[in-house]
Amino acid sequence: MKKIAVVGTGYVGLVTGVCLAEIGHDVTCIDVDQEKIDLLKSGKSPIYEPDIEELISKNVASGNLRFSLETQDAYEVDVIYIAVGTPQKKDGSADLQFVEEVAKRIAHRVKNDVVVVTKSTVPVGTNHFILKMIQEHLQAEVRVDIASNPEFLREGSAIYDSFNGDRIVIGVENDRAALILEEINKPFNIPIFKTDIRSAELIKYAANAFLATKISFINEIASICEKVGANVEDVSMGMGKDQRIGSQFLNAGIGYGGSCFPKDTNALLHIANEAGYQFQILSSVVKINETQKSVLIKKAKERLGTFHGKKIALLGLSFKPNTDDMREAASIDISNQLVEEGANIIAFDPVAKNAAKKILHPTIQYVDCIKEAIQDADAVFILTEWKEIVHFPITNYVKLMKHPIIFDGRNCYHLEEISQHSIDYYSIGRTTSKGIDR
Numbered sequence: 001m002k003k004i005a006v007v008g009t010g011y012v013g014l015v016t017g018v019c020l021a022e023i024g025h026d027v028t029c030i031d032v033d034q035e036k037i038d039l040l041k042s043g044k045s046p047i048y049e050p051d052i053e054e055l056i057s058k059n060v061a062s063g064n065l066r067f068s069l070e071t072q073d074a075y076e077v078d079v080i081y082i083a084v085g086t087p088q089k090k091d092g093s094a095d096l097q098f099v100e101e102v103a104k105r106i107a108h109r110v111k112n113d114v115v116v117v118t119k120s121t122v123p124v125g126t127n128h129f130i131l132k133m134i135q136e137h138l139q140a141e142v143r144v145d146i147a148s149n150p151e152f153l154r155e156g157s158a159i160y161d162s163f164n165g166d167r168i169v170i171g172v173e174n175d176r177a178a179l180i181l182e183e184i185n186k187p188f189n190i191p192i193f194k195t196d197i198r199s200a201e202l203i204k205y206a207a208n209a210f211l212a213t214k215i216s217f218i219n220e221i222a223s224i225c226e227k228v229g230a231n232v233e234d235v236s237m238g239m240g241k242d243q244r245i246g247s248q249f250l251n252a253g254i255g256y257g258g259s260c261f262p263k264d265t266n267a268l269l270h271i272a273n274e275a276g277y278q279f280q281i282l283s284s285v286v287k288i289n290e291t292q293k294s295v296l297i298k299k300a301k302e303r304l305g306t307f308h309g310k311k312i313a314l315l316g317l318s319f320k321p322n323t324d325d326m327r328e329a330a331s332i333d334i335s336n337q338l339v340e341e342g343a344n345i346i347a348f349d350p351v352a353k354n355a356a357k358k359i360l361h362p363t364i365q366y367v368d369c370i371k372e373a374i375q376d377a378d379a380v381f382i383l384t385e386w387k388e389i390v391h392f393p394i395t396n397y398v399k400l401m402k403h404p405i406i407f408d409g410r411n412c413y414h415l416e417e418i419s420q421h422s423i424d425y426y427s428i429g430r431t432t433s434k435g436i437d438r
């Protein structure tokens with residue numbers, strides 16, 4: 001059992017802290033955000049993530065887990081994980097201000113030997129920059145080792161992913177740090193891949209960029225499918241059955257969003273550029289994703305002519321299901337454009353309503369059920385494949401809408417089923433269904 005501090009209690013820090021406590025470590029989760037710490041102390045999670053509140057209660061009760069504002073005591077540990085944000089700067093590079101701040105605070109606070117582990121996604125060279133910052137500001141005579149331990153969890157299945165990951169990557173430069181990291185992670189029973197620090201840092205960006213590439217690739221195949229009358233779902237299925245390709249991350253849609261792919265692809269382009277290399281594939285991946293965000297609007301404009309005065313229902317607002325995260329969600333650009341062109345928007349999301357209210361246009365109305373959203377709507381846009389939307393009976397669109405027109409950005413419904421109903425149905429990379437009586 002190790003005494004661990006996790007600095008930053010966002011999606012990654014909170015999940016990391018909770019899971020490390022669950023496997024028996026003594027964990028203090030630290031944040032500078034008083035509101036978050038107060039909420040966590042009351043047993044509530046500031047983020048929506050399946051199973052997290054149960055694990056928080058269980059581990060707080062067992063004494064393995066506690067939450068703290070930034071104090072001296074909180075740093076009296078063997079290992080400190082850095083899990084603060086590394087958002088995108090205007091030039092596309094990663095903003096390291098929070099990481100730098102934490103490094104300085106560690107230097108001022110630590111009183112015993114520690115290993116500083118970076119979980120945040122950071123450009124190559126950042127772990128060494130962190131060590132330099134700590135050494136420059138260190139107040140006590142202690143040994144500080146560093147390790148890169150990039151995180152691969154997905155939002156919405158973060159706890160599951162932490163216990164079922166394909167690998168744990170550890171970048172180290174000495175045996176002491178390697179041994180401590182191996183010991184900490186052993187109970188997860190996940191293969192550990194040990195490498196040097198710079199490679200570990202790059203693995204994270206390369207993995208996200210590759211997944212983003214798969215998505216942009218299938219989105220381009222979807223556009224070709226629409227032109228040649230093929231079905232992207234079958235193409236994707238047929239490709240994915242080849243184990244060298246793999247079936248995951250080949251779902252065509254309205255592009256990737258979220259807190260990671262958009263910022264990490266741009267950061268990697270910046271890293272490559274700084275190193276004097278033009279990463280051409282990745283530049284295209286990013287451009288294709290930008291274009292993909294507008295395909296639904298384009299289809300809708302062709303069908304409806306104008307959005308002015310139209311009642312449009314948006315189903316699903318978060319960047320993907322099972323999360324309340326709105327960062328880089330497709331709903332942001334799409335709703336902004338619809339509002340700008342005079343549409344009246346009624347929105348439904350089973351979880352992200354409150355998060356959406358903070359960033360979407362104030363004229364948008366929110367409702368708590370799909371039926372209410374689509375009642376008398378001129379058109380429906382499906383932006384997130386929440387199970388509530390996927391399993392919503394198709395007959396309800398016919399019963400409740402004036403003249404059912406659906407623009408589905410996530411291919412939620414089977415074409416065969418939808419074609420049994422009087423619905424105009426436009427999806428991605430599949431033929432348009434005009435319904436039985438048209």
Ligand SMILES: NC(=O)c1ccc[n+]([C@@H]2O[C@H](COP(=O)([O-])OP(=O)(O)OC[C@H]3O[C@@H](n4cnc5c(N)ncnc54)[C@H](O)[C@@H]3O)[C@@H](O)[C@H]2O)c1
Binds near residue numbers: 010011151259
């Ligand atoms: N969200 C994901 O799914 C995911 C997955 C893998 C990796 N990552 C990476 O992990 C990092 C964190 O991402 P996130 O989504 O958890 O971020 P987040 O914005 O949800 O959380 C960051 C937290 O750090 C806190 N913080 C900032 N400065 C601090 C300081 N000086 N001391 C203590 N706390 C401080 C903030 O208050 C916030 O609670 C990023 O580098 C991200 O790229 C994220």
Ligand SMILES: O=c1ccn([C@@H]2O[C@H](COP(=O)(O)OP(=O)(O)O[C@H]3O[C@H](CO)[C@@H](O)[C@H](O)[C@H]3O)[C@@H](O)[C@H]2O)c(=O)[nH]1
Binds near residue numbers: 211249
């Ligand atoms: O076949 C697919 C798969 C995903 N997406 C979209 O891609 C985005 C990202 O999805 P996902 O990867 O499931 O979510 P994240 O939580 O952002 O997780 C990614 O980003 C994290 C942060 O770096 C990494 O840790 C994870 O491994 C990586 O999957 C979402 O908008 C999805 O709708 C598609 O369009 N098609």
